[in-house]
Amino acid sequence: MxxxxxxxxxxxxxxxxxxxxxxxxxxxxxxxxxxxxxxxxxxxxxxxxAGFLDTHIHGCNGSECNEGPEAVRKACALLPNYGVTGFIPTFSLPDAETVRRAVQGVRAAKGCPGAEVLGMHLDSPFRYRTIAYYNIKVPPTREYTLEMTDHDLSDIRIISCAPELPGSMEWFRWITDQGVVGEVGHTECTADQVKEAADNGATLLNHFYNGFAPMDHHVSGALAGGLLEDRMYAQLTCDGIHVAEAFVKLTVRAKGIHRVVPVTDCSQFLGMPEGRYMRRDKEVIFKDGAARDPNGKLVTGAHPFDENMRTLRSMGFSLEEIGTMCGENPAKSIGETHRGKxxxxxxxxxxxxxxxxxxxxxxxxxxxxxxxxxxxxxxxxxxxxxxxxxxxxx
CATH class of the missing domain: 2.30.40.10 (Urease, subunit C, domain 1)
Known part of the structure; x- marks a missing residue:
C-alpha cells in the first residue's frame, strides 16, 4: 500500500x-x-x-472487557472507527478471582480482527483510599499478583499500586523486574512516597487526578509529587470532564509535552444512549456525556479517543502537541517500539x-x-x- x-x-x-x-x-x-x-x-x-494506542480503556458498546471474550471482540471491532489500532483492556476489579477470570477472557479473545490487544492493565485491588467508594485495601504481594494473572505475567502490561501500602516498594522492584510497568494510582500517599516509588521502578501515574486524594497546599501529597516526578508519565483522561482544562494545562506545563499520555478511561457507556445503568453492582447515571453514581461522583469515561483529541484542540493545544501526546507518548509510556510513530x-x-x-x-x-x-x-x-x-x- x-x-x-x-x-x-x-x-x-x-x-x-x-x-x-x-x-x-x-x-x-x-x-x-x-x-x-x-x-x-x-x-x-x-x-x-501512526495508529493510536489507548492504554486505559475498560470497554464500549454496552459491555466491558472483564466480562469475557465477546466483550473484548466488540471493543476490537469498534475502536478502529476512532483511530485506535491497539489498546490495553483495563480492569478495576475487587479481588484476585474476578481479575483472574477477566485475564482468562482477554486471553481467549486475543488475535481477533480489529484493534490489537497489547496486553492487560490491572487497575488492581492494591489501593488505598479512605473514602467509602474505595473500601478495598489489599497489600501488594508477589503471590497475590500471580494469583490474579494465573501465574503468567507475559501479557500483563501495567499494574497499579498505592505506594503507602505495606510492601509496595519491594513489589514495585519485583514487578518492574518482570517487565511489567509499575503504576502509581488510587492513593493518598505523600510526594516523598511517589518519589520512592519512582526510585523503585514505577514509571506511570494512573489516570492522573482521578483516584488520587485532592490537592491541599498544606500537604505534600501525591498529586504534587506526580507533577514534580520527571521519571513518570501521567495518564490523563482528556474528555474535559474528568480533568478540568486548567489542570490539563498545569500537567502539561509541569511534566512537559513528552510525559503526558491521553487515555479515554472508556467503559460500557461509549456508544450507548444516555440513561440509568448498572455497572457491576453499582448504579450509574449516564447523562450529559458523564457517567456518575447517584451521588454525583464521576465513575468512568464515555468519550472516544478522537473526540478527546478534539477536546484538547479546543483547549488551545496545537496539532503538533496533540500529535506528540496522543500519537507518540502512549507507546513510549509502555515501552512499545513497534507502534506509535x-x-x-x-x-x-x-x-x-x-x-x-x-x-x-x-x-x-x-x-x-x-x-x-x-x-x-x-x-x-x-x-x-x-x-x-x-x-x-x-
Missing part, C-alpha cells in the same frame, strides 16, 4: 510525505514516492498519524484525519479497516441518529 499526498506527523511536525507499507511494515517514507502495482490511498487534505520498520498502522481531527480512514498492517465514507451507517431508532456507530442527537 502507498499513502500519498498526506500531511504526515513525523519527527514532531507535519510534513508532506508519502508512506509505503509492505508486508505490514512501513518500508519507505519520503516525498513523491512512485507507485508500483500496490493499492494507492490518496490522503490529500488529511493529517496522517511514523518511522521505517514500524508497524503499518496509520490514521487519516481531517484537519479538525475527525477520522477518515484507519489502516492496519497496510489494509484499510475503517473508511468513514465506505462504512457510514445511518439508522434512526427512538429519535437517536447513529452515524458510523456513534450516537448523537438527531
Amino acid at each position: 502507498l499513502i500519498q499526498n498526506g500531511s504526515v506527523f513525523y519527527d514532531g511536525g507535519f510534513h508532506q510525505k508519502d508512506i509505503r507499507i509492505r508486508n505490514g511494515v512501513m518500508e519507505e517514507i519520503g516525498p513523491c514516492l512512485t507507485a508500483g502495482d500496490e493499492e494507492v490511498v490518496d490522503a490529500s487534505g488529511c493529517l496522517v498519524f 511514523v518511522e521505517r520498520g514500524r508497524k503499518g498502522d496509520l490514521v487519516l484525519m481531517t484537519p479538525d481531527l475527525f477520522v477518515q480512514k484507519t489502516i492496519m498492517d497496510g489494509k484499510v479497516v475503517y473508511d468513514r465514507e465506505r462504512d457510514k451507517l445511518v439508522l434512526r431508532h427512538h429519535d437517536i441518529l447513529i452515524i458510523g456507530g456513534r450516537p448523537c442527537a438527531s
Whole structure:
C-alpha cells in the first residue's frame, strides 16, 4: 500500500510525505514516492498519524472487557472507527478471582480482527483510599499478583499500586523486574512516597487526578509529587470532564509535552444512549456525556479517543502537541517500539484525519479497516441518529 499526498506527523511536525507499507511494515517514507502495482490511498487534505494506542480503556458498546471474550471482540471491532489500532483492556476489579477470570477472557479473545490487544492493565485491588467508594485495601504481594494473572505475567502490561501500602516498594522492584510497568494510582500517599516509588521502578501515574486524594497546599501529597516526578508519565483522561482544562494545562506545563499520555478511561457507556445503568453492582447515571453514581461522583469515561483529541484542540493545544501526546507518548509510556510513530520498520498502522481531527480512514498492517465514507451507517431508532456507530442527537 502507498499513502500519498498526506500531511504526515513525523519527527514532531507535519510534513508532506508519502508512506509505503509492505508486508505490514512501513518500508519507505519520503516525498513523491512512485507507485508500483500496490493499492494507492490518496490522503490529500488529511493529517496522517501512526495508529493510536489507548492504554486505559475498560470497554464500549454496552459491555466491558472483564466480562469475557465477546466483550473484548466488540471493543476490537469498534475502536478502529476512532483511530485506535491497539489498546490495553483495563480492569478495576475487587479481588484476585474476578481479575483472574477477566485475564482468562482477554486471553481467549486475543488475535481477533480489529484493534490489537497489547496486553492487560490491572487497575488492581492494591489501593488505598479512605473514602467509602474505595473500601478495598489489599497489600501488594508477589503471590497475590500471580494469583490474579494465573501465574503468567507475559501479557500483563501495567499494574497499579498505592505506594503507602505495606510492601509496595519491594513489589514495585519485583514487578518492574518482570517487565511489567509499575503504576502509581488510587492513593493518598505523600510526594516523598511517589518519589520512592519512582526510585523503585514505577514509571506511570494512573489516570492522573482521578483516584488520587485532592490537592491541599498544606500537604505534600501525591498529586504534587506526580507533577514534580520527571521519571513518570501521567495518564490523563482528556474528555474535559474528568480533568478540568486548567489542570490539563498545569500537567502539561509541569511534566512537559513528552510525559503526558491521553487515555479515554472508556467503559460500557461509549456508544450507548444516555440513561440509568448498572455497572457491576453499582448504579450509574449516564447523562450529559458523564457517567456518575447517584451521588454525583464521576465513575468512568464515555468519550472516544478522537473526540478527546478534539477536546484538547479546543483547549488551545496545537496539532503538533496533540500529535506528540496522543500519537507518540502512549507507546513510549509502555515501552512499545513497534507502534506509535511514523518511522521505517514500524508497524503499518496509520490514521487519516481531517484537519479538525475527525477520522477518515484507519489502516492496519497496510489494509484499510475503517473508511468513514465506505462504512457510514445511518439508522434512526427512538429519535437517536447513529452515524458510523456513534450516537448523537438527531
